[in-house]
Amino acid sequence: MKLDLQFFAQQMHAKDTVSASLAECFVTIEGNRYNFMQAINLEAKFEKNKTEVPILGKTGKGNKATGWKGSGSATFHYNTSIFRELLVRFKENGEDVYFDIQVTNEDPTSSVGRQTIILKDCNLDGGILTKFDADAEYLDEDIDFTFEDFEMPEKFNILAGMQ
Known part of the structure; x- marks a missing residue:
């Protein structure tokens, strides 16, 4: 049996x-981006x-995915009131505002796109x-959030040697 050594020689490049x-991060709240x-x-x-899931004839149980949930966390410089305004609206009239977050990762030196x-x-x-x-040298703030859906309009390229 002959091994294909070229297969084993493939390695990811540091670049x-x-x-x-x-990265870029955009938040869209009520049509404002x-x-x-x-x-x-x-x-x-x-x-x-x-x-x-119990399975007859097996000593262990199986696992079936029945749904999902999305959650996140972020740290921002403490220099915007945009999210605090949403908290004020909820406090004042119970209005719970939902929004979208778009994150794009792109490194021009990488071939992943x-x-x-x-x-x-x-x-x-x-x-x-x-x-x-x-x-402190500067102020920052942490937020936790949930999300109900997501899209992936752009995806990384497959690196040479992965397939």
């Missing part, structure tokens, strides 16, 4: 990692809801109303 800071250049980081997660994810119907879990820190 094909995606720079952590080369904001460039959230004050974002420091953002992470959105997709979690499957699973149900254990760009990926865009749009998180749909995002909703804040809460937020910081005010803060100060006399010992």
Whole structure:
């Protein structure tokens, strides 16, 4: 049996990692699109809801996906009142405003191209109303949110050697 050594020689190039800071983040609230250049980081997660399924003839149970939920967190520089305005609206009249977040990752030195994810119907879990820190270099704020849908209009290229 002859091994194809060329298959084993394929390795990812360091240049094909995606720079952590080369991204764009846009938030769309009620038709107004904001460039959230004050974002420091953002992470959105997709979690499957699973149900254990008993199976006759097996000592273990199977797992069946029965739905999903989306949640996320982000850190921003503390220099915008946009999200606080949504909290005020909820406090004043119970109006819970949903919004979209679009994130595009693209590193021009990488051959993977760009990926865009749009998180749909995002909703804040809460937020910081005010803060100060006399010992800090700058102020930032963390937010947690949920989302109800997402789209991926652009996806990364498959790297050479992956197929």
